[in-house]
Amino acid sequence: MSETTTQRPKRPRDQPRTEPTHPPGPRRPAPDHDPAAGFEQLYRATIDAVTAYFARRTTDPQTVADLTADTFVEAITSYSTFDPRRGTARAWLFGIARRVFAKHCETDARQRERAVRLAGRRDLAADHVEELLDRIDAERAGRALVTELTRLPELDRQAVELVDLAGLKAKEAARVLGISAGALRMRLMRARTRLRRAHDPRPESGVTS
Template sequence: MTTDLDDEELLARTARDPAAFEPLVVRHSAALHGYFARRAPAAADDLLAELWLRAYAARQGFDAARGPARAWLFGVARNVLSAHWRRLAQQHTGPPGAGRDDDPWEAVDARLDAAAVAPRLRALLTGLPPDERELLLLVAWEQLTPGEAAAAVGIPAGTARSRLHRARTRLRASAPLKLTGDLS
């Protein structure tokens, strides 16, 4: 039965049995939808559908040596989200440089549970380099391990751990926040 197989075995099996992809969709849709809903709530459903189309098309390119399937799926999700933001930026009218950033933090602010610290948290997160911020959010929000986050971002695990440590240190040094989420 394919549901008893781990994610990597399922991806390998899809080469000869495309139906083996279905358990991956069942296992990971909720977490991946959450990833999109926190970053682009109005488009989360469409982005999830796009993710599964892209992941299915690219399944032969999955390399277990680079990390687990879950991390690979979050890497595909990150690429889908980046493409979505680029499309939005291209639709923006106005002078060059006045377009939408490829990281829409104003939308994230509206959904933070800790509304009282949202402006401060936003400023702290926006002040982080994009790679450090993405790693921190993948670990804190999506509950990926640092190794899985590294695979999702496409960098070595040691580099990810170093950047994650730097991001946490910068946040702690800026000002202590009382948050419901675990950014430490």
């Protein structure tokens, strides 16, 4: 009788079967569960590049500050709509910067609206003005290139600026401009060739008509 009772006890063989049901729990927190942290990371990584983007377009530090601020305000209000499957956050942000500048140009073209905008804006602190003037000065060569680029077709010009000046990858720049990566590379190659020719030292000094 004692033998039958000693052979019955269940060994820890079936215990492992109950353990695998627990592991899925810790994987649940997603890295994008905190939009504020995600946006702060994007801001820190791109603030200099976005400021430089506008510093190549205007020498007025107040305008550079306004356009940079407008870009990030629009970005933070629409950050929840950003879909990483459709492109990088950097490309998405430069798409916003491009729209902000286009909107600024439309406004700036009308003197009345421009006067209203200048009258209502908040003055910058002296140290911020100094910092932006340094940034504008640093982008002098870039600004000269942007001026030279005006002779190129619009998309060719923007392809060069986004890739060669703003530092976007070809795929990111293509996403900003709404064209394929192959089309962007073709435009980039053509634009660079034309710019190289324009930069060749020529003997003419104001002799052109």
